[in-house]
Amino acid sequence: MTSMGDFPAWAAWLVAFCVLSGSAVTLVGSLGLLRLGNFYARVHAPTLGATFGMGAILLGSALYFTVLETRPVVHEILIALFVTFTTPVTLMLLARAALYRDRTEGDRDVPPADAVEDLIPPGHG
Template sequence: MIAAWVQWLVAALVLLSGFFALAGAVGLLRFKDFFQRMHAPALGSTLGTWCAAAASVVFFSAEAGVPQLQGGLVPVLLAITAPVTTLLLARTALFRQRGPAPVKAPR
């Protein structure tokens, strides 16, 4: 049987995770520019993932009676890959804003 305080902590972390995801979705809808739209969902999903992973670690550690840290691997991988994908998206948007590159005449 899992203690009541662990259940409350897991429930709070899952609700907080949902709140961050909702805040990211609202930011995606409200912002006008592509670069602003990239910011809110990236932060919302990252913070939401950290909270969900923390809830997973707390729940399964309490259930097994020993630390279960495997759930913490997901946000670590997200922290490595999310900045790379955000950078690639931003660079693509900048290249599209510039327009086509001028064609140089052959010599």
């Protein structure tokens, strides 16, 4: 690996911006986890923070290693694909498990399943 003296200033600023903005988005998502009221509201903030924050941080990492090694780095692309596909699926599974639990316990804040199915237009569910 080369020394940081060989790294161009424009790339250093761009990498710093990507990493700092990605970490700020992730921090906001984490704060949303603490601040929001119920499970259904809390589950969205960290998911969005993880997905968008991860994207910006990996973009900065890819730029850094691409400029240093003068070749594209694909490890970051694979990580981004994996996290982008698994994070929303995990959100969906957690939300469905919570809905099932709340409906079986008779929670009044959650509408029954047949009431929700009446709201879905034909051909969209």
